[in-house]
Amino acid sequence: MKITINLVFLILIVSTSTFLPQGSGLFIGENYILYPSNVNQTEVFVTSHPTNPNILFASANTIVFQPFFISEGIYLTTNGGVSWYGSDTCNGANISFHQGDPGITIDKEGRFILSRLGRQPFYGIYSHYSTDNGLNWSSQNKITSDGESLYERATLVTDNNHSSPNYGRTYAAWVKLSGSFPVEFSFTDNIASPWNSTRTINSFTQRSAGPDIEVGNDGEVFICYALVTSISPFNETGIGFAVSTDGGNSWSVANNVFPVNGINGVLPQKSNIRVNGLPRMAVDKSNTSTRGTIYIVTTQINLAPAGSDPDIILYKSKDNGITWSSGIRVNQDALNNGKTQYFPAIDIDKFGGINIIYYDDRTTTNDSTSVFLSRSTDGGLSWTDYKISDHNFKPLPIGGLGQGYQGDNIDIVAVENKLFPVWMDNSTGIYQIWSAAISFEPNKVENYQESIEDFYLYQNYPNPFNPTTKISWRSPINGLNTLKIFDVLGNEIATLVDEYKSKGYYEVNFNINTVQIGKLTSGIYFYQLKVGEFIETKKMILLE
Structure with a gap:
């Protein structure tokens, strides 16, 4: 079953907060x-x-x-x-x-x-x-x-x-x-x-x-x-x-x-x-x-x-x-x-x-x-x-x-x-x-989308992780972005992203509790990004 996770930024604003006029965000x-x-x-x-x-x-x-x-x-x-x-x-x-x-x-x-x-x-x-x-x-x-x-x-x-x-x-x-x-x-x-x-x-x-x-x-x-x-x-x-x-x-x-x-x-x-x-x-x-x-x-x-x-x-x-x-x-x-x-x-x-x-x-x-x-x-x-x-x-x-x-x-x-x-x-x-x-x-940090001239798949953080880790990447082109998780045997665990995206920087959460195939055990897993002709795979570690 295909799993898609869209990034949502959650901003904590307590009732006593004061928004200052010197700048936004x-x-x-x-x-x-x-x-x-x-x-x-x-x-x-x-x-x-x-x-x-x-x-x-x-x-x-x-x-x-x-x-x-x-x-x-x-x-x-x-x-x-x-x-x-x-x-x-x-x-x-x-x-x-x-x-x-x-x-x-x-x-x-x-x-x-x-x-x-x-x-x-x-x-x-x-x-x-x-x-x-x-x-x-x-x-x-x-x-x-x-x-x-x-x-x-x-x-x-x-x-x-x-x-x-x-x-x-x-x-x-x-x-x-x-x-x-x-x-x-x-x-x-x-x-x-x-x-x-x-x-x-x-x-x-x-x-x-x-x-x-x-x-x-x-x-x-x-x-x-x-x-x-x-x-x-x-x-x-x-x-x-x-x-x-x-x-x-x-x-x-x-x-x-x-x-x-x-x-x-x-x-x-x-x-x-x-x-x-x-x-x-x-x-x-x-x-x-x-x-x-x-x-x-x-x-x-x-x-x-x-x-x-x-x-x-x-x-x-x-x-x-x-x-x-x-x-x-x-x-x-x-x-x-x-x-x-x-x-x-x-x-x-x-x-x-x-x-x-x-x-x-x-x-x-x-x-x-x-x-x-x-x-x-x-x-x-x-x-x-x-x-x-x-x-x-x-x-x-x-x-x-x-x-x-x-x-x-x-x-x-x-x-x-x-x-x-x-x-x-x-x-x-x-x-x-x-x-x-x-x-x-x-999204007020301009550097996040600045000067994206090449592909890059970042190391997940935290790593090792349990139960959630963040995976981020940048792409200099518009196109279909696919991000999947695999186990050490090459079996697909989850598809986190499979959609058209404009060039830019992206980040998603991977939570082991959302996986539909059953409970994941401690060990090495891989995440793979495909954008156009670009393909890269990196290792991550789950510790329970």
Whole structure:
């Protein structure tokens, strides 16, 4: 029996959503606190599950003064952000020696992974993992090899691409706060096992700071970092970039791929809070013409295209970091208007949209701030700005934690057609993690139909899958499109598409529960696309 599935985009618009006039296709809900508590929550990160879009994991520095205690918050949702639960303390031993500064990821097994700093006598960077969605955590596992030195926070990423040669490998990068302040790196193929020995990525005399790490579409590992001056305020002067094509065993390093003029220091107009111009990075993994593009976003001042006040500046590379574009000014308010943008975070959605959040005081006084999202659907050529916070707040330093400390970053993650931004906000009298439900219309991403000059059948996602996976392709011609599923013996399982289509990009869902021939068992299956003379077949795996 022939089965035809037509693609339908489902847009979630809750009753509290507000449609903003700055652009079309974006819906922003009311702001809310992820996990209300009486504990300061700062330096927040968020990540998504590799196969379950309803599971998100966030963490933050959590700080109590009486008695003094620093840990790492554990905040979870299993229903796509409708509700959150968690704790302000990671319960992995040794709890008394946690020092915060979390990095987070979720591996191919669905295990939550957290890195954090250790306190005397357990100096170093340690990891914990959870197999029950963050309720319980393993004992500490040391990542760094030198227990005497101090370190910056580690950033984590897991290669969850099933076709990658290093599928499931988790990577960590950090800066060692001694010597020449080099970027260091390690990895593990099993978070329950010891980490590999530490590798030094760069050995230059100029200090490094704030590395970020990402995985490419073919298993490449990318690390970017700031080059900073050797004297206070340690201003960012350039961006270094390193790439590994063998799972982190060897590296190609360029110490200054483009110059920057960062903002490391304090903002006097905002009660001298501490800020920085450290880079954040994302890789386009969409099935669009911008797939594979690497984006690095920074905060800069007095270096074009930045003006005389801090602006958000983006760079991109289409050749794995060999060459880079000129800087692109992201925020679209007037240049040199005396307004301040800082702490950008970036993620690329599955449709190729670039999404960058940051603090911005363009709609309030200079001693306060709000949160904005800038979104581009054409590879960064044009931008639309949205105010996503429904109130302003006045940032203040948290006393006793170093000059001007209020936390050094915010974050965003894209899942399907939804965006999940997280930021710290002290409007309740204490810093808490805030967010807003954001959804968008996928067909507003112009790249999806842009420059289709050849045929391409994409790898299904997720893969392995159960019970549903997405299959997408592009065709440069008008004609009959046929997409079928076969088992390993060549028996036809289902016909998903058999109809005339105009040239363009298409995507369908395959759900094993819709198959009419009976229950499918775990194993290898094939999907085949025919358009005119073009025929291509790819493998997918069903895991029950």
